[in-house]
Amino acid sequence: MTDGRNRVVIEHIEPAVDGGRFPAKRVVGENVEVGADVFADGHDIVSAAAVYRGPLETKPRRIALEHRGNDRWHGDFQVLEVGTYRFTVEGWVDHFATWQHDLKKRFDAGQNPAVYLIEGAAMMEEAVARAGEADAKTLQEASAFLRSRKSAEARVLFGLNSDLHTVMARCVDEEFVTRFEREYEIFVERKRALFSSWYERFPRSVTSTPGSHGTLKECVGLLPEIASMGFHVWYLPPIHPIGRTSRKGRNNSPEAAPDDVGSPWAIGAKEGGHKAVHPDLGTMADFEALVKAAKEKGIEIALDLALQCSPDHPYVSEHPQWFKWRSDGSIQYAENPPKKYQDVVPIDFETESWRELWDELLSIVLFWAEKGVRIFRVDNPHTKPFDFWEWLIRESRAKYPDLIFLAEAFTRPKVMYRLAKLGFSQSYTYFTWRNTKHEIERYIRELVSTEAADFFRPNFWPNTPDILPEILQYGGRQAFITRAVLAATLSSNYGIYGPLFELCISEAVAGTEEYLHSEKYELRSFDPKRKGNIRQIISRLNTIRNDNPALHHTRNLELLPVDNEFLLAYAKTDQESGNTIVVVVNLDLHHTQSGWIQLPEDSIELPENQSFMVHDLLSDDRFIWSGRSNYVQLSPHSLPAHLFRLRRFMKREHDFDYYM
């Protein structure tokens, strides 16, 4: 039995993912907003604190929590180191605060305070033993004053001094402090886990000689263009040797022609497996040179972690026990009956050799991390066991704490969320198929206003090599711009599959979301100056993202009311810098739409009784606004969105500040 005299109870601590089974997530520099119900029996005053320590700290820090009504307490602390922070909540009956509170009420009611003053003095004298040297002296002097012959009024006023409470709060008797029964974890990653602009591009199509196989050396030449577009990450589909057995032909045909290059996801051939570079792309040295050159341009190279094999992968012969074999002696290829994918064999995670298998798969991650890779896009993580991923991510981060994993979890909601909880930094989302205002608003509410916001970092992709959504097939250039603006401003992590996206290439295999002449099965060459391309707009979007801290977060998104079902509006504010961005998007690709948008009261401060200027960073236009409600209009013949910057309203500064 714990000490029966501890009267405070603590409940419903947040952030806590699944009751603490998983850590909440933050990046370096973010705040952790701690909340808890803290209360005691009776009417005594309670105090509460959060106690936390960073990954490198042994001594905990303590921050006071503030009561915000209905027994709910709040406070926040900033995380500054990559790794695991731990926190919990403490509460105690604050006898000294209660004494001050009651003393005031008694004195105001004209009661004789003599007895109570002596009791206050006694509390201070008792606290001396727990006080530091300076505090002890203060308390001794204070108690002497309370016991002195000074007037009752003088002694009461002295006793009510809030500084005295501050001193007493430092001398709380730890024995009577209730500490919540468990600690919760916050997993802190580097900033790129929260704010990133991704560019996916097949290296084998990067060539100055149309029709020939691109190389990693030529990829170095593409870096200036990617950098000029403002991307942070270049994600390369698999760069490993490709199997020949059952290789797929162009447009996913079951029979490959002799010169067909096959799908890069059919990994492994006699030239090697997951730790080898496809000979046509170049050498390991070429790869390391690309990583280094990219880094110099501020770009990180992300690799694809696709844990599956072609039938020719060395693992198949060296570790046959890692695969399933049919009763007729054939290897089990991938299938979704009755469909068959004979160029790929899945790994059998139910193998009795699972430990050996896990170790080998971990060694792939460590191998590439050793070559300088810190970001992995993980292919179909939902088809490998959850426990495996939790282990792999933990073990690899133990050696490389700055690893970032993006889950290609195009799967059911709970599976997608589980992968995020167990450690993936970011995840692909349903954004790709959310087009109407209702669909987008509903999805955004789920991402920013539910428990998911604490563990799930969305990465919005308008297209991928597997998905050319209907809106891009039929919406024309305006659809590409609209989807880019939405992806880049709704979510602080987003990405495009280029150059098809910025070139607005929209030809699909009829009746599907597959690209016609998909790069997955053939070499493609593109005209970088294709008419109507939106490279300039992508560049401007990424520049705006980089320049405006409001867009470096996702959880700060607030949906704004607009009286038009085709206009979507939202605001993001970065509290630290005061930077505010208000986005208005016309979801109607074919007609002009207009309406009144409503700015939020709480998060955006506006000048009172005077108009102010907003700057559309996308068009570079300026507008004069006034008050919370303002008119907007967007035509399909101009840009489909406004991206307004609002400056923080400084009450003491001159008016011209708003016109910058």
Added chain:
Amino acid sequence: MTDGRNRVVIEHIEPAVDGGRFPAKRVVGENVEVGADVFADGHDIVSAAAVYRGPLETKPRRIALEHRGNDRWHGDFQVLEVGTYRFTVEGWVDHFATWQHDLKKRFDAGQNPAVYLIEGAAMMEEAVARAGEADAKTLQEASAFLRSRKSAEARVLFGLNSDLHTVMARCVDEEFVTRFEREYEIFVERKRALFSSWYERFPRSVTSTPGSHGTLKECVGLLPEIASMGFHVWYLPPIHPIGRTSRKGRNNSPEAAPDDVGSPWAIGAKEGGHKAVHPDLGTMADFEALVKAAKEKGIEIALDLALQCSPDHPYVSEHPQWFKWRSDGSIQYAENPPKKYQDVVPIDFETESWRELWDELLSIVLFWAEKGVRIFRVDNPHTKPFDFWEWLIRESRAKYPDLIFLAEAFTRPKVMYRLAKLGFSQSYTYFTWRNTKHEIERYIRELVSTEAADFFRPNFWPNTPDILPEILQYGGRQAFITRAVLAATLSSNYGIYGPLFELCISEAVAGTEEYLHSEKYELRSFDPKRKGNIRQIISRLNTIRNDNPALHHTRNLELLPVDNEFLLAYAKTDQESGNTIVVVVNLDLHHTQSGWIQLPEDSIELPENQSFMVHDLLSDDRFIWSGRSNYVQLSPHSLPAHLFRLRRFMKREHDFDYYM
């Protein structure tokens, strides 16, 4: 590390109060509806089960859970014993179901099933080792059939037999079953914890000689009246000796006249403390006789557990360390500065002798339990430590498992809920002050549709000796009837403070909710035949409650749409008996109100295309209704509510059944 081959994960199990820190509550005969997210990586079929055991069982029982979409699984089991049930959830990849599912798709697509049939046979052969004798034989025969020379079609059809899956499900390899990492508890009480009608009455006012002090002997004579009104519980305010020091006079005056009887909550005098009977009420033998006589009438006597003392309580001299003493040597009486309550001294739960104190307080409960008391109404539990109550309730139930505790937790919401979580069977609520349709509906939604429904059993009181709410002060007889109907039908637990309630006594101390001439401070006598009394209506309400299982639950309440802001409508159905009650209350005490109420689609089955009769059990009127939407009208000159009984619609029976 657990076995890496366990691929199923389990999340969000319900019921689970505060993540399992506290048990969910049920009464004997109720169902526990288990819910859980259960899923695996990949596309294999998953199966799930709940595993539970009752308080007397060592071997767990298993029930299959059913997938209801979005990876959520459900199932239920009935609890039949008082005590703690424990349950958890299991899930596993169902390889045999996956095999059957894929076999069908392959065969339908015209693929040769030969290899797959052999694999199914192999799975069965492997399961034989885990099978019981009969199942082993079945599996051996089945595998032989799959391997036989019968036609492929015959073997496929045989392999798809669902009985085979049932046998295989019994032979699951436990090694690959994921069991959720913890068990959750269900605390099961006897039915009276959920369905109870309480009558509070001061025994000292029960006398046939107006002006004299009532006795427990005379209380025996009142039992037939209480029984005829249909109550289950007679709750007696404290029956112990009352202190004389600082005794309160009539109408809470600070000075008592020599013949003033004092507040029964100022417990303890030289005649004894919490284990003694007030000499003017009678003897311990009289009390035991009352308990026995009540039991014969089907009534339980509930005592008041008020853990506080008068300054004359023997504890004060025998255990001075259990109280707080001021620096001037005086005992600390109860106060809410600047208010003082000198007739009561609180117990100091921060005493160093807390263990000794707790033991003594527990002994009070055990003392009265020994005398036959099984229900305690606990006075102001929110002014004593939570840990103390959790311990006291657990320890006393260890000896008397059928104890019921009602918390007089008129306090802040989270404090009220914490007391319910830690073990109180029932609680007073805010119903006493919820009068409008909006207020009542909002509160009901909180009680029946949030997590609170799993641990908080409301007990609705329209009045108490401390609270004569404004609506009763100014609403007249119609208000008393309305509040009684609401209390008795919204909540399966309700109570009234009589005889003042059924006599519609409504005189308050001006500007307060205190009764004028409160029985708390003086002896009162009442005319049981007072004009306008509602004893008959109370009797009818309790009879209706007893006869209709729909009213024995609270969580089954469904609010019904009505197009009138003064009409409140709701339905309750008991699924087992099919009994449905639809209540419509006119909250306007002064005007006729009418409107259309809408019956719910899901829970109430109605005859199609024909009208049906509903029976108003309160007025004994019948009405012919048709379809989901029906007209109701209530006048202030008649009863303010309808209490319709709907019979279960039996499709195969004759029409006249609906007219019974």
